[in-house]
Amino acid sequence: MHSLMFFExxxxxxxxxxxRSLLAILGIIIGVxxxxxxxxxxxxxxxxxxxxxxxxxxxxxxxxxxxxxGFGGGSQSSNLLSDRDVEQIRRAAAPHxxxxxxxxxxRMKIGSEDTVGTIYGLKPDDIPVxxxxxxxxxxxxxxGAMVGATFAEENDIKVGSRISLxxxxxxxxxxxxxxxxxxxDINPDFGIVVDDQWFSQAFGQDEYNQVIVKxxxxxxxxxxxxxxxxxMNRKETVVDVIDTRAILETILTTFGQISTFTTVIxxxxxxxxxxxxxxxxxxxVTERIKEIGVIRSIGTQRKEVLRMFLYEALILGLxxxxxGGALSIxxxxxxxxxxxxxxxxxxxxxxxxxxxxxxGFGLGTSLISGLYPAWKAANLNPIEAxxxx
Amino acid sequence: MEEAIxxxxxxxxxxxxxxxxxxxxxxxxxVVALDKVSLxxxxxDFIAIMGPSGSGKSTLLNLxxxxxxxxxxxxxxxxxxxxxxxxxxxxxxxxxxxGFIFQQFNLLPLxxxxxxxxxxxxxxxxxxxxxxxxxxxxxxxxxxESLFLHKPSEMSGGQQQRVAIARALVNDPxxxxxxxxxxNLDSKTGAAIMHLLDDLNRDRGKTIIMVTHDPSIAEYAxxxxxxxxxxxx
Numbered sequence: 375m376h377s378l379m380f381f382e383x384x385x386x387x388x389x390x391x392x393x394r395s396l397l398a399i400l401g402i403i404i405g406v407x408x409x410x411x412x413x414x415x416x417x418x419x420x421x422x423x424x425x426x427x428x429x430x431x432x433x434x435x436x437x438x439x440x441x442x443x444g445f446g447g448g449s450q451s452s453n454l455l456s457d458r459d460v461e462q463i464r465r466a467a468a469p470h471x472x473x474x475x476x477x478x479x480x481r482m483k484i485g486s487e488d489t490v491g492t493i494y495g496l497k498p499d500d501i502p503v504x505x506x507x508x509x510x511x512x513x514x515x516x517x518g519a520m521v522g523a524t525f526a527e528e529n530d531i532k533v534g535s536r537i538s539l540x541x542x543x544x545x546x547x548x549x550x551x552x553x554x555x556x557x558x559d560i561n562p563d564f565g566i567v568v569d570d571q572w573f574s575q576a577f578g579q580d581e582y583n584q585v586i587v588k589x590x591x592x593x594x595x596x597x598x599x600x601x602x603x604x605x606m607n608r609k610e611t612v613v614d615v616i617d618t619r620a621i622l623e624t625i626l627t628t629f630g631q632i633s634t635f636t637t638v639i640x641x642x643x644x645x646x647x648x649x650x651x652x653x654x655x656x657x658x659v660t661e662r663i664k665e666i667g668v669i670r671s672i673g674t675q676r677k678e679v680l681r682m683f684l685y686e687a688l689i690l691g692l693x694x695x696x697x698g699g700a701l702s703i704x705x706x707x708x709x710x711x712x713x714x715x716x717x718x719x720x721x722x723x724x725x726x727x728x729x730x731x732x733x734g735f736g737l738g739t740s741l742i743s744g745l746y747p748a749w750k751a752a753n754l755n756p757i758e759a760x761x762x763x
Numbered sequence: 764m765e766e767a768i769x770x771x772x773x774x775x776x777x778x779x780x781x782x783x784x785x786x787x788x789x790x791x792x793x794v795v796a797l798d799k800v801s802l803x804x805x806x807x808d809f810i811a812i813m814g815p816s817g818s819g820k821s822t823l824l825n826l827x828x829x830x831x832x833x834x835x836x837x838x839x840x841x842x843x844x845x846x847x848x849x850x851x852x853x854x855x856x857x858x859x860x861x862g863f864i865f866q867q868f869n870l871l872p873l874x875x876x877x878x879x880x881x882x883x884x885x886x887x888x889x890x891x892x893x894x895x896x897x898x899x900x901x902x903x904x905x906x907x908e909s910l911f912l913h914k915p916s917e918m919s920g921g922q923q924q925r926v927a928i929a930r931a932l933v934n935d936p937x938x939x940x941x942x943x944x945x946x947n948l949d950s951k952t953g954a955a956i957m958h959l960l961d962d963l964n965r966d967r968g969k970t971i972i973m974v975t976h977d978p979s980i981a982e983y984a985x986x987x988x989x990x991x992x993x994x995x996x
Contacts, residue, residue, distance in 0.1 A: 386873040673858020
């Protein structure tokens, strides 16, 4: 019941000085909205990035080593992997599947349109491991091709269309691939996939550009990577081995840091709001020194005075934080729309949790800002306070 | 709260000063506000403290009001030595056994007349169910009921002082401490307030200690204590 009375006194004081209370509340609102909007933006960014990446980080990619090798550089004639290399990698990676990939680019003619696209050569058996078909079927015959979703859309390619690669020959489209997103291994969205033997003949290339190892168990990814590295790079560095999980983690960590950074910038505005609460609370204490002397002399304990002033900060914080929390949804919507052109990452728990953080930080800032003025009020000497005019 | 009564504090005195000294340390040298003052006040006394400004009468009243503690000596309030008591205990003592009446009324501006009277009662009992008692006390102070819900700023000085006395009385304290209770009132209103205090002393046996510099006000008291340079003369 004590508390109710002190709360009531605090409430009336906030109302009496409604203008400056309003300004302090406005500060908190701005602080909370900023911190939450920035948090939501950062989180949406991370979600958007991870959505656009095809891989869940379950592959090890082996590419020929590029870079200075010293004189007489190694037996590798070019930056390609031979059948022997592939076989070694396959053994090192067992029992996980190793998929050798040819890749190149070529001028292509679709109908009367000329364009340039990426072309991948894969063993027909390996294709379902890496890619999903959207329309039509997987490769069967040697002169068939599967077309990436974006490439198909941009060039109006349908199942049954014919793509001419000039003197290299032509292929008939048997399937359209599902959109895969950006990958670290291959990016078939902007190209076509053909049979490996057809590729080898057409491009006169019998060595591979990379080998993708699909690791079934994510916990083994490190082990597979090390095993390949040991086998292949025993004497000199022949291949570069990267695991997509590590890259993915690095990317997500980086964006996570960017997100934290933007949130911290939002936090600065909350600190400013805290200072304004500190300021008006100190004013409130100074104006009411005599009143504090009176209530202390008629039997109010120090801790009760402390509570009364903390309630005042709490009222400002509560109103500001909750209005700020509500407005944050609009703020988050706005920044998502402007920065990402989508709000699909707004109403997900990992974004909405920033509202809880924001409200929590708003309340915390208000209480911390109220602490010193309240402490000051509680520890006034009652006699001196009474004498104060 | 009730602990063993200090042997020095026994007897039928409600307030006892024994060689009480109060020194205020100041940068320019210590100031002795009270110099070995000894004084007994019995229950039911009505005492006026008089003296020139700076003589130590406020210090005396502050000590009786447990707002301050002596530098040396024994000061017993209701049989307990307040020297060495914690701030929390002193605050409880003020709340439950002492009533304060100020020259400037000192009502809380945010509260209505009735709420001002309720305040100490809620502090003590923690209950808000005390409207009846507060109304009675206010009525006994001859305050018009239409003013109960008014803020102090909407009342005259005399009305405010009546509310202030009601506030001082609501916890039924044994001792009332009044610092120039009529100092801010015209003589007619002042006389009415003094009649109220006189009634409280006569009919309800309240011990009243009042600081004043007005001899006509001091006449209401049974005993006048004159203090000069920190000593009772």
